[in-house]
Structures are given as structure tokens and as C-alpha cells.
Amino acid sequence: MALDEIKIGGMGASRRRVEDNRFIRGKGNYVDDIVLPAMLHMEILRSPMAHARIKSIDVSKAWEIPGVRLVLTGEMLAARNLAWMPTLSYDTQAVMAMDKVRFQGQEVAAVIADDPYIAKDACEAIRVEYEALPVIVNPMQAMAPGAALIRDDKENQTDNKVFDWEVGDRAGTDKAFAEADLISKIELHYPRSHPSPIETCGSIADFDRATGKLTVYMTTQAPHIIRAAVAMVAELPEHMIRIVSPDLGGGFGNKVPVYPGYVISILASILTERPVKWIEDKTGNLISTGFGRDVYLQGELAVRKDGKMLGVRMHTISDHGAFFADAQPSKFKIGLMHSAFACYDIPVAHLTATGTYTNKAPGGVAYRCSFRVTEAMFFQERMVQAAADDLGMDQAEFRRINFVKDDDFPHRTAYGFLTDSGQYGKCLDVGLEAIDYKNFLVQKEEAKKRGRLLGIGISTMTEPLGAGNSREYDILGIKMFDSAELRVHMSGKAILRTGAKSQGQGHETTWAQIVAHELGIPADDIVVEEGDTDTAPFGMGTYASRSTPVAGAAVAMVSRKIRAKARKIAAHLLEVSEEDVEWELGRFYVRSSPDRGVTIQDCAMAAYSNMPDGMEPGLENNAYYDPPNLTWPFACYISTVEVDPETGVWDVLKVVAVDDCGVRINPMIVEGQIMGGLTEAYAMASMQFITYDVEGNCVGSNYMDYLLPTAWETPGFELHEVVTPCPHHPIGAKGIGECATVGGPASFVNAVMDALRGTGVRNIDMPLLADRVYEAIQTGKDISGAPPIKTEE
């Protein structure tokens, strides 16, 4: 009899997590927990200025402190050709500033010492003389005539522009707008934000002169990419580099790029011939490592009187900081911004994008996001609400009539993406019912009569997850596939390794469930390992919700290869031809007499002890999976809020999430991902942002200024599911990790704007701080959050 899949921890089981066993005991193995013999400690001195010429650096006092082993400056790096490094967006980035500093927090020097306290003391003893230069903190300043040139290091760079780019059908869109009954417009700023995992970045570089091998333990979501980058930058051969990504205390895109700290620690280890540990402090993390967003979004939607969307125009102006270091693998300059409106049936669209340098930290990482889809979907859903308002149409109905219909798949979007499946209308219905939409509208009107402001916000979207396919997506030329390697031992227990890297998503638990589903080996019998480039197959890592769409698919494919070999062994053991062998979960049997069968464990044993003549012994294999397309999960998030007109404070009354991420491997983990994502969505809507004052000082450099919601503010969430399997994924799964972060913010903002309907206010930029909401209510005017918000002058 076939096994009960749930009992063996297969697909669909809310299997409790394997990794928890060490985390709940305090036995996780994060990079700062690792101690190597004779290890030294590194601290980085950062620039207090946002834009300034370095006149001199005096490190002599630092050298005088007992316990200091090495002091590094940009000049010393330059002597080894390490002062600059390539970024993931084909720009260059300073590892340490030499000529000038270009943002506050930039690396200026480093001290390597016997302990971290001494290294900090010594950093304070370094004297740097700066000559202030004009500071640019937003794209408008950057593009103003006569603006100071930030990247004077680059030949042929005469202004602060990074790129001009466009996509879509300009002429067709113009025509659609000419024919429209109504054109609705909106202008937004998606503020700069930081992924801010609680664990900061860090590394321990350990260069062994005797073997020539460099081992780096580090906080990375993509160990193999790092190995390729280190090979390039440090000019070491790949087989002499081992990158180990131990347990990560969260990532959210922050731990994808190569940061100067990693490179400096590597050089320090090569020079001292001792292991060098660098653990970034929180301020260093917030002011220097990859931020997300910081985009001005302008657009308009052409609609017909009956509500049909006819065309959309978008223009984005993005602020990339001092170096163009967007961590994204597409050839599109502004990432997947043009995935906007993918769930709506719109004939034509056009997008123009301008990117600028500013004196702010570089980054542009996909913060719980697939490369700007968060901005895209936020714009989309704010635009949709504004257009529904302008039309005087119900916001749910407006969405529904424009959705791509269930039987219209595959669907080519106006910007050229191919979506493959979905039940958008059904998801919306489930959401509306859960929030009791009709009733709420009635309640809202009644409350209004008594001076209470209630609002409801809807956000519906499909987004492209799981980069990529090798035709369109690569990093440094390496195609965006992923991999899995499975070894089944003779007892039928197994070890699985993948090229992905968990940061809390629970791969050790879910990957085993996929193997259990494919092979019938109980999940508890399968160990999962990731993160060590010496043992894991080459993969592109975990971000952009690509683990399940790509590495998860590779896990299914390698299991199928194993099953194909096991089938041959089974035929041999059962003494029948392979065609006469049938499979049910965990067991092969003879078609004509189902009682005669052998288990997968029997086959495993035979693979080492009794294989058919001529068959290679063993039961192991690997699979490299290049997805045919992105996956397109759909989500509907609806929230209700109450705004206090006296104070501008708003409270969330209820949040409903309906997610269709295809087949769910582990429902418990999927729900955990959704709730985590919703919390970050709420954070961005309500409090979390990084801004800069006119001098380029980062406001948001610690957790007192950069606010993350606590358990107290965070609302409760009600989750619902719809399942439309992904047609091209081997187990029908789509990505889920980022959906709620991407789609969530608009539901909160739309809800507050709905509460303010009738006050004349059309937009308040995120975060919707109470003072912004209050000011909007008082003045009846929109509030722009574009930094600098207020200048003292």
C-alpha cells in the first residue's frame, strides 16, 4: 500500500521545522558565533561626511595602541589593485575611499587588532582631514544644472545621471491616451528603506598560506556568486576559495551584495596570515549596506467611462546613491518595474526611467522583493485606487472588470511579460467576503456621520518571482539557474544539498518534503545542507523568492532522476522488465501482481549491494534547473483602518490576506512567510524609512531613528488561500516569500486614503506618520515625503 504522504512529512504537511531544534536551544551557528584559533578582529572607520575630499589620513596614533596588528587605508588597497571593485550592476564601487568620500558611512580605514574593543579604540585614534564638498541628497538636486559631480572618478561621466531607459509602446500608448474618456494621474515617492535583518553583516576570512586556500565564513544569501566575485576581485582561483554561509539571522536582500567589509577582511587575513573577523555594528549596517526603494513614481492611467483601462504611462526617477550597485540580474535598468499592471488586461503601456547618483549609500537591493516589483505594485495599486475614485467607481469592481480572466492564460502583458495562470476574481471574492466588504461600506458611512474616519484599502497584484530563466537573467554573466544534489545512502536515508541558502525560510525542512513527495523517503530520513561552496552544487542563492521556483524545482528533478534509476533496480529485484514496474509513493510493484513489490529503501540497498549487471553502483545524482519562465503568484490584501482626525494617528482594524502561490509544500511555513511579509508592509506604510538631512546625514542610522514595528504595534492577520498550480513548475509551486511585502503596503495606504476621502487629500507619501496625516487633514493638501523633508534654511 502506498504511504500516507502527510505522515512521512511530504508535500502539504505542516511539518515542524528541523532547524528549530538548534535555534530554540541557542545552538544556532551564526557568523559571530564562530571562533577560529588565533583570530583577529577588524573594525571599519567610516566617513562622517557625505561628500568631501580626503586631504589626509593619519594612522600613526592607531598603530601606537597595544594589540593593533594592522591598519589599512585606501592607498594600501590601491597598491594591491583592491581600492575599487565591480558592482552587480556593472558600475564600480570604492572598497575604501581614497580621493574623496561620496556618502556618509563610506569606508575610510580599517583596524585589525587582538580584540574588537581595541580595534574600535584604534579607529577613534585615526585622524582624517576632510574638505567639504556640496552635498546632493535627491535626484532633483543631482540633475540640477551645475550640480557637483559625484562620480568624477569615472571617465566620460559629466553629470550625475546613471541611466535613461524606456520600455513599452510609446506611440500606441499616446494613441490610447488620446482616445480616453478620463486620464487619472498620481505622483508618489517610495521612500528609502533598509531590509535590516536583526543580524548585521559580517565575515571571517581565513587565508592559509600553506595551502593557498582562502576560506570565508560570511553572511551571504548567495555563496557561489560571492565565490565568483571574490575570484575576480582578489584574483584567486576558484578552487582555492571556499565560501561558507552559516546560519543567517535574516537577509531580506541585504545579504546579497559584496560589501567592502568582506573584501577588506579578506585582504587583512592574507596580510596577517591569521583569521580576521569583521562584525558590522548596526549603524554600519544601516548607513552603508544595501538599501531598498528610493524611487519617485509618476504615472497616469487612461480609462473609458465604463471603467475599462486603456493604457498606462509611468515615469520613474530612482536614487541609487553614490555607486550604481543595484543587486539585480536582469538587463532592464530599473529591474522589473515594468511588471506593473500584469494582473490587469491593458492593451498598451510605456515606461521611462531615469537613474541618478546622489551622496547616499549605494544599494538598491531587492528588499524582500524581485528587483523593483515592490515599487511597481505599490504604484499600480495606488494608481488603480486613484482612477477608481476619479471615475466614481467602486474600487473592487474597477479591479474586477479589468483583471485578466481565468481562461485568458497564458497572457502577454502590455510590457511584454508572459503570465501563466491565476484566479484573480476568485481571490478578490474570498478577500471581500472575509473583510465583509458590503457591511464595512455601510459602517463606514455611519461612522462618518459621527465624525469617525474609517477606511478600507484593497491591493491586488500578480508579481514575477523566481528569477529567472537563462535567456533573460544572469549575474556577472552567470545564468540564473539553480541546483540540487541528492545522495541516497544504502539504508535509504539521504543527504540533499542545494545551491540556495536559507535565511529563515526553512529549507532544511521543506526541501526534504519535496524529496519525500517524489521518493517516499520519510522527510525525517533526509538531511539538508546548504551554504558551503566546497560541498554544495553551484547555485545562485536565495532572494527574489527564487528558492522554491528554481532550487525547489531542482530538488524535484534530481529526485526523479533517482527514482528512474531505482526503477531499473526494482525491475532487477522483481525479475520483471522495467515496463512492468509501477510506482506508488515509496514503492515499486509489479503491475500484474501489486503485492509483489520493493520499497525505495530496498532499491537503495541494492544500488550498493545487488545492482543489475552493467549498472554503475550507487544512488546519487544532481540536477541543474533552468526555469522556462518566472512564476506569477497572485495576492489580494485588504485592510481596514480608523484614522483619528484629532491626532492623525491611524489604527489597523483588520487585515485579510488571500494568497495564491500555487501548491504549498509546507502550509505552516508559507503562512509564516506571509505574516512576516505583511509586517514589513505595515512597517513601510506606518513608520519605517531612511531619510537624509541637507548635509547628507543619514536619519535612520539606528533602531531609535529607524523604526521597526514591535509586537505591540503590529496588527493581527487573517490568512486565506486559493491554489492555482504553476503550469511549468515540476510541483506546481510559485514563489511566496515576498508577496506580502510587495502587495501589502498599498492596502494600508489605500485604506488611510479611503478614510480621508472627501478632505481633498489624494496622496500622503509613506510612511504615513501621524504628523503627516494630521497635516494633510488640517490643510486638505497632499504630503510629499521627498527628502530632504524640511530644510533648516
Place this chain on the structure above:
Amino acid sequence: MSSLYEEISAPPAAGVPVRRVTLNVNGQDRTVDVEPRLLLAHLLRQGLKLTGTHTGCDTSNCGACTVLFDGRPIKSCTMFAVQADGHEVQTVEGLATQSSLHPLQEGFKEEHGLQCGFCTPGMMMAAKALLESNPNPTEDEIRWAISGNLCRCTGYQNIVKAILWAAEKMRGSSN
């Protein structure tokens, strides 16, 4: 009794003051020589090799370093090791016995109250203090009690459930 200064760093340079401190950690007396400026969190992590206590910020905001100090939850990054002289400290490593987990540990696993696990030790220590003074807390009381601890992964809802799970189990076993 052992002197652990060497394990924290190289022997102190001339002129660096050193204090001898005796504290009880998870039921065991430990005597260490430390610089007065050494943070308690660093003593626990580097000196005593109890790396379950994490540090996640520089400003006493994240709570990843939460331990119990004479039974009360404190942020060990905000206290000097010398201030712990003569006091009792409990860390996450003291929660489980060899044969069984603490109900909070079980609850966190059962209710999926953790993802990356970085905030988890601090969360559980804050929750332990709550349940010791209030065995039957409401959801609001739990949310308030852990509001000094940041979690970036879970959205807190499952952490609340995990603590409720543990509270129920602890009440059951004490009846």
C-alpha cells in the same frame, strides 16, 4: 573556578584595569577577570562561550541579547559585566535540561514562532519572565511583554501563539 580573561582577549596591556567578577550563570558559579568596560553580553558570548545570547543593535533596542538577571529580563548589551558581580544570570542555554525542553522551546517550535532564529533566545527569555509572574497572560499582555524584542521575520503572531502554548502547558503541569 577559572580565570577567563585569556579567552576574551590577549592579556591586558599595561595600564588596562582588570576586575575580578563572580557571577552565577545558569546555576553555575563563574569567576572571571574582565576589563570594566566589557559588556555583559560580550562576557557571555566570548568569555563564557554562551553564544545563544545574540547582539543585534548598538542602542538597546532589539532585545536579541535579553537574559534574566536575578530573574528579571534585561538587555545584556546594556550592562557591564562588572555589574553582574554577585548576581544570577540565566541564558537560553539554561532553558532545557538534558532530557527535556522548556515548554517555551516546545511552543516556539510547535507554533512556528521563529524563522531565522536570531531573535528567538531573547524572545524566549522575555517570555519566561512574563510567565513566571503571570502564568495566564492575555494576548495583549504578551505583546506588551515582548515589545522590547524585535523580530524581523515572523510578524509576531506566531510568537504570541507560542507563548500562549507554553503558558497553557506550564499551567497544566503545575496543577
